[in-house]
Amino acid sequence: MSKFIVSPKEGVPFVSVQAMAKMIHDYGVEQCITDLVDALEQDYLRWDQFEKSSRFASHSKDGVIELMPVSDGEMFACKYVNGHPINTTRNLQTVAAMGILSDVENGYPILLTEMCILTALRTAATSAMLAKHCAPKGVTKLALIGNGAQSEFQALGMKAIMGISEVRLYDIDPAASQKTADNLADSGLNIIVCRTLEEAVLSAEIITTCTADKTNATILRDDIITKGVYINAIGGDCPGKTELDSNILMRADHVIVEFEPQTRIEGEIQNLSSDFPVTEFHRILKGEVQARKSADDLVVFDGVGFASEDFTALVFLRDLIKKQGGYEILDLIPQQADPKNLYSVVKGHSKNHSLVTNEAESVAMS
Amino acid sequence: MSKFIVSPKEGVPFVSVQAMAKMIHDYGVEQCITDLVDALEQDYLRWDQFEKSSRFASHSKDGVIELMPVSDGEMFACKYVNGHPINTTRNLQTVAAMGILSDVENGYPILLTEMCILTALRTAATSAMLAKHCAPKGVTKLALIGNGAQSEFQALGMKAIMGISEVRLYDIDPAASQKTADNLADSGLNIIVCRTLEEAVLSAEIITTCTADKTNATILRDDIITKGVYINAIGGDCPGKTELDSNILMRADHVIVEFEPQTRIEGEIQNLSSDFPVTEFHRILKGEVQARKSADDLVVFDGVGFASEDFTALVFLRDLIKKQGGYEILDLIPQQADPKNLYSVVKGHSKNHSLVTNEAESVAMS
Numbered sequence: 095m096s097k098f099i100v101s102p103k104e105g106v107p108f109v110s111v112q113a114m115a116k117m118i119h120d121y122g123v124e125q126c127i128t129d130l131v132d133a134l135e136q137d138y139l140r141w142d143q144f145e146k147s148s149r150f151a152s153h154s155k156d157g158v159i160e161l162m163p164v165s166d167g168e169m170f171a172c173k174y175v176n177g178h179p180i181n182t183t184r185n186l187q188t189v190a191a192m193g194i195l196s197d198v199e200n201g202y203p204i205l206l207t208e209m210c211i212l213t214a215l216r217t218a219a220t221s222a223m224l225a226k227h228c229a230p231k232g233v234t235k236l237a238l239i240g241n242g243a244q245s246e247f248q249a250l251g252m253k254a255i256m257g258i259s260e261v262r263l264y265d266i267d268p269a270a271s272q273k274t275a276d277n278l279a280d281s282g283l284n285i286i287v288c289r290t291l292e293e294a295v296l297s298a299e300i301i302t303t304c305t306a307d308k309t310n311a312t313i314l315r316d317d318i319i320t321k322g323v324y325i326n327a328i329g330g331d332c333p334g335k336t337e338l339d340s341n342i343l344m345r346a347d348h349v350i351v352e353f354e355p356q357t358r359i360e361g362e363i364q365n366l367s368s369d370f371p372v373t374e375f376h377r378i379l380k381g382e383v384q385a386r387k388s389a390d391d392l393v394v395f396d397g398v399g400f401a402s403e404d405f406t407a408l409v410f411l412r413d414l415i416k417k418q419g420g421y422e423i424l425d426l427i428p429q430q431a432d433p434k435n436l437y438s439v440v441k442g443h444s445k446n447h448s449l450v451t452n453e454a455e456s457v458a459m460s
Numbered sequence: 461m462s463k464f465i466v467s468p469k470e471g472v473p474f475v476s477v478q479a480m481a482k483m484i485h486d487y488g489v490e491q492c493i494t495d496l497v498d499a500l501e502q503d504y505l506r507w508d509q510f511e512k513s514s515r516f517a518s519h520s521k522d523g524v525i526e527l528m529p530v531s532d533g534e535m536f537a538c539k540y541v542n543g544h545p546i547n548t549t550r551n552l553q554t555v556a557a558m559g560i561l562s563d564v565e566n567g568y569p570i571l572l573t574e575m576c577i578l579t580a581l582r583t584a585a586t587s588a589m590l591a592k593h594c595a596p597k598g599v600t601k602l603a604l605i606g607n608g609a610q611s612e613f614q615a616l617g618m619k620a621i622m623g624i625s626e627v628r629l630y631d632i633d634p635a636a637s638q639k640t641a642d643n644l645a646d647s648g649l650n651i652i653v654c655r656t657l658e659e660a661v662l663s664a665e666i667i668t669t670c671t672a673d674k675t676n677a678t679i680l681r682d683d684i685i686t687k688g689v690y691i692n693a694i695g696g697d698c699p700g701k702t703e704l705d706s707n708i709l710m711r712a713d714h715v716i717v718e719f720e721p722q723t724r725i726e727g728e729i730q731n732l733s734s735d736f737p738v739t740e741f742h743r744i745l746k747g748e749v750q751a752r753k754s755a756d757d758l759v760v761f762d763g764v765g766f767a768s769e770d771f772t773a774l775v776f777l778r779d780l781i782k783k784q785g786g787y788e789i790l791d792l793i794p795q796q797a798d799p800k801n802l803y804s805v806v807k808g809h810s811k812n813h814s815l816v817t818n819e820a821e822s823v824a825m826s
Contacts, residue, residue: 102552110791115805123806145518152511152531154564159536161527165518170525174538174560176567186468187799190568192560192792194540198520201542202556210794214802243802270800277803425476426558428576433553434636436580436609437643439481440489 097169099416102202105423109207109411113420118211121414123247124254130219130410131226131255137406138223141376143167144402148356151332156180157308158332164401170196171405173209177332179306187243188306189213195408205412206424209404214244216407217399218251220352221302221326224395226255227378228350228385229300229324234259237298239291239313240305240329241265241274248302248326249274253283256300260284264294265305292318302326303337310334310365316341321390328397330362338362338394343370347391350375352400361396372396463535465782468568471789475573475777479786484577487780489613490620496585496776497592497621503772504589507742509533510768514722517698522546523674524698530767536562537771539575543698545672553609554672555579561774571778572790575770580610582773583765584617586718587668587692590761592621593744594716594751595666595690600625603664605657605679606671606695607631607640614668614692615640619649622666626650630660631671658684668692669703676700676731682707687756694763696728704728704760709736713757716741718766727762738762 099107109117118126137144143166150161157178164171175191182188191209196202236258238245242265252258261283263271268287275285288294295301295318303313306329314325316339325346330336343349343362349372351357363370375395377383386393415421428439465473475483484492503510509532516527523544530537541557548554557575562568602624604611611629618624627649629637634653641651654660661667661684669679672695680691682705691712696702709715709728715738717723729736741761743749752759781787794805 108790111794111805112791115794115808118806147516150513150516150527150529152529152536152564154531154533156565157567159531159562159564159567161516161529161538163516163518163527165520165525167520170518172527172540174562174569176562178565178567181566182799184566185799186566186568187794187802190566190793192569192572194558196525196540196542198518198525199522199544200547200550200552200556201523201525201544202552203540203558206558208792208794210802211806242800246803267800273798273801274803277801277807424474425478426574427556428477428481428553428574432639433548433551434608434633435639435643436553436576437612437640439477440484440577441643442481 095413097197098204099412099421100423102197102200103429106203106426107205107415107421108424109415109421111208111211114208114211117414117420118215123250126215127219127222127251128254130215130407131223133406133410134219134223134403135379137402138376138379146353146402148353148359149401162401162404164405165198166405168198169409170198171401171408173401173404175209175213179308189243193404193408195412202427205408207408207411212407212411214247216403217244217328218247220397220403221248221328222251222255224350224375224397225252225300225324225326228393228395229256230322230389233299235262235298236260237262237264237294237301239264239294239301239303241270242304242306244304245274246277248304249278249283250281252300253281258283258300260286262286262288262294262298264288264291300324300326303329305329305337308335310336312339313337314342315339319392321392323392325394326397327362327394331398332360333364336362336365340365343394345392346394347387348373348385348393350378350385350393350395352398356400357396357398360398363396461779463563464570465778465787466789468563468566469795472569472792473571473781473787474790475781475787477574477577480574480577483780483786484581489616492581493585493588493617494620496582496773497589499772499776500585500589500769501745503768504742504745512719512768514719514725515767528767528770530771531564532771534564535775536564537767537774539767539770541575541579545674555609559770559774561778568793571774573774573777578773578777579770580613582769583610583694584613586763586769587614587694588617588621590716590741590763591618591666591690591692594759594761595622596688596755599665601628601664602626603628603630603660603667605630605660605667605669607636608670608672610670611640612643614670615644615649616647618666619647624649624666626652628652628654628660628664630654630657666690666692669695671695671703674701676702678705679703680708681705685758687758689758691760692763693728693760697764698726699730702728702731706731709760711758712760714739714751714759716744716751716759716761718763722766723762723764726764729762
């Protein structure tokens with residue numbers, strides 16, 4: 095499939111929140127996550143082809159702003175994403191993200207998109223993919239600790255890929271659990287809102303922690319974690335932001351990570367020695383390492399989110415809008431006749447022709 | 461001045477190429493560069509307040525894709541920029557850039573913009589500011605070696621800030637020189653198109669090299685550089701891409717850089733030992749170090765472009781559009797009532813209300 099949505103001379107395709115929401119609604123969240131899992135597996139199988147680096151992080155008092163670049167040699171992807179747990183008290187989202195996909199051959203952007211919704215989908219798909227290869231088979235009960243923006247996507251991903259039928263919700267904010275329960279009322283899942291964390295994890299075979307506080311919290315205590323459980327720990331994702339009692343990691347039979355250098359900085363294992371043994375997921379997918387040896391194994395996915403997952407999601411979106419549209423064209427790159435004559439764009443200031451921009455400006459400038 | 465153009469709940473202001481071209485045309489290129497020099501000086505004076513890092517670079521066969529993040533603790537800026545000299549043979553620009561400015565307090569983007577034109581302006585302003593503080597006083601003749609996309613902006617910047625009256629053009633592509641001469645015909649500058657580099661540098665007091673080839677070229681030979689000349693070398697800006705005979709640097713009385721760690725990797729000094737003495741410009745601006753001690757001094761600015769200059773340009777643009785508009789509103793961040801209820805945006809897929817997006821989608825989707 096050609097990497098181009100439109101020619102680089104036509105402008106840069108942009109997917110707005112509204113367009114993304116409509117597209118995903120029509121496509122179906124579970125179908126979208128299912129297809130993303132396939133795409134993620136294909137890209138994790140070619141792990142070695144990606145130019146990888148730990149994400150850039152600019153930390154401030156209440157949050158972090160991150161850049162997540164990655165390239166497979168043909169396309170370059172970068173996500174701009176923040177993490178400000180305090181934002182919900184300001185009636186703003188914890189995470190605001192945007193993504194760019196570009197052509198390595200000429201450096202031109204080929205896609206610009208909202209990435210709040212897309213990130214929730216790719217994170218749910220990554221969690222489901224890890225569970226598919228690292229959790230016990232035939233599980234039916236999921237405990238969902240932290241019922242914020244990610245929770246419904248996480249629940250539907252585990253339903254679609256793992257066949258989860260019961261979801262046990264817990265959040266220190268009961269309204270968040272109720273919100274998640276209401277959103278999933280018609281999902282076909284048996285939703286149980288729990289008043290305590292102990293009640294939520296009771297009998298759960300998969301425990302997902304997706305809390306947001308930027309502290310070294312102990313969301314899961316060691317004493318409530320039984321043998322054979324699979325822990326999908328995705329809320330701890332930057333220095334000083336973790337969720338698990340370190341004893342859980344110490345006694346785990348296997349701790350699985352995405353890109354080890356980044357997880358050493360950002361993951362649950364930041365609280366352990368730098369030689370604490372972990373396995374990068376791609377090795378499990380390739381069959382080089384077994385995720386679990388017995389039904390009693392305690393396996394933990396220390397997920398922080400890696401740039402290649404956003405690359406996969408951006409290419410997935412690229413393919414989707416190539417088929418069905420739903421994008422705008424942004425007038426982002428000058429298109430003058432002589433590429434060396436950038437000055438003519440200012441001197442003439444009417445050389446660029448972008449239908450959407452003309453439309454838009456007539457609105458913004460009126 | 462408030463850092464917000466519009467409230468974070470209203471969407472993200474976007475400046476298109478067409479809007480930028482009109483704004484700069486109406487504002488005047490020389491006035492714009494003059495104001496940018498003032499703004500750059502203010503920010504270079506508070507150099508220590510910026511969180512600085514060398515830019516991220518992803519190199520490929522024909523070019524490079526870079527991310528340039530920087531923060532002053534209140535706002536975060538990042539420029540996406542590529543460098544593909546081969547692009548002109550594809551009728552594409554060597555550089556395609558976009559910029560994002562965001563609010564450190566909540567991580568939300570507050571401005572998204574084209575940055576090809578803005579980068580040409582900030583680079584011309586940076587060159588003019590360095591010349592203002594490091595070149596001899598009373599100079600009138602500029603040699604401009606390399607007459608591509610940056611050349612007119614460079615000439616007008618040196619005219620506005622240094623009082624340059626004569627510009628001597630040379631490029632291996634005569635059509636590029638003619639293009640620059642035509643664009644500057646009504647600038648009030650005396651433009652001389654030269655057939656050889658020697659002819660161009662003859663009698664020039666400032667020599668600007670802004671060539672694009674990604675090679676360790678020797679655009680300027682040591683034997684044609686006379687005493688007292690100021691060299692503004694801005695074309696060499698990544699590993700394997702330099703313009704000067706190393707002997708020029710060796711015999712220079714002073715080599716000035718922006719952010720030393722980045723210039724060691726990307727600048728002309730990449731060809732010299734890692735302890736070759738250089739001075740960061742902010743020290744000269746603060747009066748800690750003298751740029752030149754005698755009229756005979758050979759001073760070289762080894763410019764590569766630093767993220768704080770883009771920060772300054774983005775804040776300048778932010779202030780400009782706050783006064784006069786000229787931006788669109790992008791539907792980039794979900795705006796649902798409950799920030800924890802991201803899922804509702806997909807379930808409802810009609811929660812976002814962006815006038816421009818509605819306009820745009822009615823076009824893109826029709």
